[in-house]
Amino acid sequence: MDQIFGLNMQKSGLQDTMWDLIVDVAGAAFMSILGWGYINNREEDSFLERWIRDFVEKNPRLFQDGETGKE
Numbered sequence: 001m002d003q004i005f006g007l008n009m010q011k012s013g014l015q016d017t018m019w020d021l022i023v024d025v026a027g028a029a030f031m032s033i034l035g036w037g038y039i040n041n042r043e044e045d046s047f048l049e050r051w052i053r054d055f056v057e058k059n060p061r062l063f064q065d066g067e068t069g070k071e
Contacts, residue, residue: 002009010017038046045053056063 001007002014
């Protein structure tokens with residue numbers, strides 16, 4: 001609206017806000033594509049599921065029950 005009416009109500013914040021919105025849209029599009037791929041390939045484990053499983057297997061002491069020592 002500032003450009004249409006020749007005003008400068010947002011001062012220098014307009015450029016920053018517009019770039020923030022552009023980056024937000026790009027990030028949302030990227031995550032949407034990842035989500036779509038995950039839903040379409042549910043029969044396979046995702047890279048995140050494999051990474052978490054490997055991390056838990058390599059670090060069992062981090063995932064033990066504190067009172068009984070059982071997983």
